[in-house]
């Protein structure tokens with residue numbers, strides 16, 4: 001068996017639209033080891049969110065296969081947690097009740113008390129202790145996103161998919177949440193896929209950054225970030241980080257057709 005927890009093998013997909021088929025992904029291959037964290041970056045509209053729907057089993061690819069934990073994905077899976085740019089918390093439920101929501105859907109061995117303890121523990125890990133009984137509208141955007149990360153993790157998923165979760169936040173809150181992510185990952189091991197437009201975010205959070213080409217997207221370049229585990233924001237201001245960001249910026253320009261491919265490293 002492969003030692004990769006997530007395997008996307010030769011995935012090709014097109015949407016059927018009124019104007020005809022829209023090819024979105026083309027022979028895409030991505031593998032993420034257990035406990036790994038992959039970032040996926042690429043031009044706007046190249047198919048990144050489509051990729052997350054395929055990993056979560058919400059859609060089937062036209063060709064190719066998605067495997068999670070040695071099992072082929074053929075439908076939606078409860079072992080996947082997801083968080084998006086818009087946290088979509090339910091206003092009529094408290095923050096604690098929002099975090100507990102997946103446990104009402106996914107079978108769990110935890111009794112009610114243990115479920116509450118787990119949700120409270122996650123909330124304290126992200127700095128939301130004392131906000132359990134508040135309603136979503138009483139929290140800031142960054143706090144709501146922290147709560148949505150807890151909700152994505154409460155049922156102990158193998159895989160956490162993050163689709164632009166920090167995109168709508170201001171720069172300071174975003175950096176704060178990046179560090180929260182490292183804290184969460186140290187305490188709650190998961191295998192992650194992060195979709196982002198923020199190249200600094202990609203090298204701060206991920207072990208590997210996959211740059212997708214323009215649509216129909218395939219993997220154009222893979223950057224090995226060469227740093228494992230928790231990181232400090234200062235690392236983003238080193239010469240090594242500047243070099244990595246330059247490489248990624250160039251690769252995005254190639255993907256957008258703004259720079260010639262042969263100059264890419």
Ligand SMILES: Nc1ncnc2c1ncn2[C@@H]1O[C@H](COP(=O)(O)OP(=O)(O)OP(=O)(O)O)[C@@H](O)[C@H]1O
Nearest residue numbers: 015016017022024043044045046047048049050051
């Ligand atoms: N359900 C759908 N039916 C038809 N076309 C779709 C559907 N969902 C997405 N598309 C189209 O497929 C392409 C890829 O969309 P997708 O959302 O996967 O891209 P993306 O890389 O996540 O975009 P962005 O970076 O702007 O968030 C886009 O052109 C989009 O308009």
